[in-house]
Amino acid sequence: MINPCPVIWDRAIIHVDMNAFFASVEQRDFPQLRGLPVAVTNGERGSCIITCSYEARAFGIHTGMRLPEARKLCPGLIQRPARPRVYTKVSTAIMQVLQEISPDIEVFSVDEAFLDVSHCQRLHGTPVRMARMAKQRVLEVSGITCSAGVGGDKTTAKFAAKLQKPDGLTVIPPWEARERLHHEPATSLCGIADGIGGFLAEHGACTCGEVGQLPVSVLARRFGNLGRRIWLMCQGEDPDKVTTGIPAPKSMGHGKVVPPNTRDPDVLLTYLRHMSEKLAARLRRHTLQAQHYGIGLRTRDGYIGLKLKLASPDNDAEAIFRLCRFVLTTHWHGEGGVPGPGQCPRPTTRGTTA
Template sequence: MTIDALSPWPRMIALVDMDCFFAQVEQMDNADWFKKPVAVTNGLQGTTIITCSYEARAFGVHTGMRLKQARQLCPGLIHAPSRPYRYAELSTRIMEGLIDITPDVEVFSVDEAFLDLTRCQTLYKGAMNIAYLIKRRVWQVSGLRCSVGVSGDKTTAKFAAKKEKPDGMTVIHPEEAADVLAPEPVTALSGINKGIGRFLAHYGVERCGEMKNIPMSLLSKRFGHLGRRIWLMAQGQDPERLTFNVKAPKTIGHGKVLPPGTHQKNTVLIYLQHMAEKVAARMRCFHYQAECFFIGLKTERGWLKTKAHAGIYTDDGHVIYQLCKAFVDFYWAGQGVWQVQVTALSPQQGKQLDLFEQPDIQREHINQTVDKVNYRYGELTLAPARLLQKSTMPNVIAPAWKPKGHRKTI
C-alpha cells in the first residue's frame, strides 16, 4: 500500500522530548563541558544523579545512580549542581515557542510537550517537514537539541520520539502504526508498567501485536477505562486527547530530605516550617486556601503522619507551622527522621470564610508584602527568623512542572 506523505491525516500528534534536558543546559552554559560527561545532582551536597549527558551514559552512568559509583565508571565525570530556576526559564521559553507551530500544546512535563497538529497540518508540507520545523523552533528559542516523534496518537508519538535519541526525528504514519508497534514489548509503551505487563503476559500478550488476540473486555474488567485505552494503545489507536488546561489541584505540597537519621527537634521544626511557608506562598500565588493539611515525618520504620485540621481555611504559613509544631510535640518521640512533608489537602480557590469568622487583616497585609518582596528578590528573602538556619540544599523542580497554573513551582 502506497501512502501519500502529504495527504492530511485524521489526527496528527507530535511529542517533543528534550535530550537529557538538565545536563544539556549545563553543557550549553559551560562551554568547557561541551561533549563531556556531565552528571546533575541536587546541589553540591546531592549524591544521587538526577540526569546525565549522553557522554556519561556511554560509560554506564544513569539516572538514580550514586555519584560515587558513577565516578568509578567514569573518572572524568563532571559534577553539576542543579539549577532549577534556569531549567524552568528555558522550559517556559521552549513551550511558548512551540505555540508558533500550533496553539494546541499540552505541556506534559518540564522537558516534554505534545502538539496537536491536526487542525494546522495543511499549512505545512507533511509530517517530516513539521518535525523539522519543531526542532528548528526549539533550537531558535533555547539553543538546545530535542527529539521529535510524529504519529496519529499520543502513545505512538511518544514511542516515536524515543526511537532515535538524541537529536532524533521519527514519523510513524497512522496507517502503519499497528505494524510498527506489533513486534515491540507492550512495556515499551508509556503507561504500561511492569505490573500491567505481568497481567498481560498471563494471557499470552507480551508483544503489542498480540493484544488483538484477547478481548478488550478482559482489560476493561480489570483496569476500567484505562484497560480499554491500553488495548487500543498497543494497536496505534490511543484515543486519549490532549489536555490544554491545567486541572485544579487536589493537593498542594512540598517535602524535603533531611540529613539521614536527624534527631534534633529544632532541625526537624526548621524543615517543617520551611515547607509550611512554601506551601502557603504557593497557595497565595494561585489564590487557594485549605483547612486540612497532611503532615509527615519519614523515619526508618516508615511515615509518622497525620491529617491536621486548622479549623479555618487558611493560606498563612504561620498557621500551618503551628499545626506542624503541635504534631511534632504530640506524636514524635525523637526517632531519626529522613524526610518531612507538608501538603494542603483539597485546596479551594478564593477566600473561604466561616459565617462568624473575622479575617486577620494585619496578617494578610504582612503576607502580601512578603510575597511581593520574595517575588522580586527570590524565595524566602523575607521569612521567619528560624529559617535563617534552613537547609542549603536547593529546591527541586517538580516532575509535573508547568509554565502556567498551580504546578509552576520549584
C-alpha cells in the same frame, strides 16, 4: 528510516522531548562542560541527581542516583547545582516557538510537549516536515537539541520520540502503529507502569500485541475508562486528546531529599519546617487554601505517612508545620532513610486544595 508521505493524516501528533534538558542548558551556558559527564543536583550540597548529560549516562549514571554512587562509576563526574529560573526561561521560549507551528499544544512537562498538527498539514506540509521544523526552531531559540516522535496518537508519538536520542526523529504512521508496537513490552508505553504491567502479566499479556488479544472488558473491570484507554494505547489508537488548557491545581506539594540514614529528629524537623514554608508560600501565591494534608517520610523500612485535616482551610506555614511535628512524633520511631535503587529518602508535604 523516515519516509515522508504526502498523504494527509486524519490525526497527526508530534511529541517534542528535550535531550537531557537541564544538563544540556548547563553545557550550553558553560562551554567548558561540553563533551563531559555532567550531573545536575538540587543545590551545591544536593546528593541526588536530577538529570545528567549523555556523556554521564554512558557510564550507567541515571536520574535518581545518589552522587557518591555515581562517582564510583565515573570519578570525573562534574556536579552542577540546578538553576530552575534559567530552565523555566528556556522552557517558556521553546513552548512559545512551538505554538507558531500549531496552536494546539499541550505542555506535558518543563521539557516535553505534544503538538496536534492534524489541521496544519495544508499550511505547513506533512507531519514529518513539521517535526523537522519544530526541531530546527527549538535549536534556534534555545541553542540545544531535542528529539521528536510523530504518530497518529499521543502515546505512539511519545514512544517514538524516545527511540532515537539525542537529537533524533522517528515516525510511526497510524497505519503502521499496531504492527510496530506489537512486540514491544506494554510497560514501554507512557502511563503503563509496573503496577498495571503486573496486572497485565498476570493475564498473560506482557507485550502490546498480547494486550490487544485480551477482551477489553478484562481491563475495563479493573481500571474503568483507563482500562479501555490502555487497551487502545497498545494498538496505536490512544484516544486521549491534546489538552491545550491548564486546569487549576487540585493539590500542591513539596518534597526534599535528606542525607541517607538520617535519624536525628531535629534534622527532620528542620526539613519539614522548610517544606511547610515552601508549600504555604505556593498556596498563597495562587490565592489558595488547603484543608487536607498528606505528610510522609520514606525510610528503609517503607513509607511512613499520614493524611490529616485542619479544622478549616488554611495556607499558614505554622499550621502545616504543626501537622508535620505531629506525624513525626507519633508515627516515626527512629527509622533511617535509606534509598533503594533510583530512590532518595524524601520527606514530603502535600495539601489538597480542591
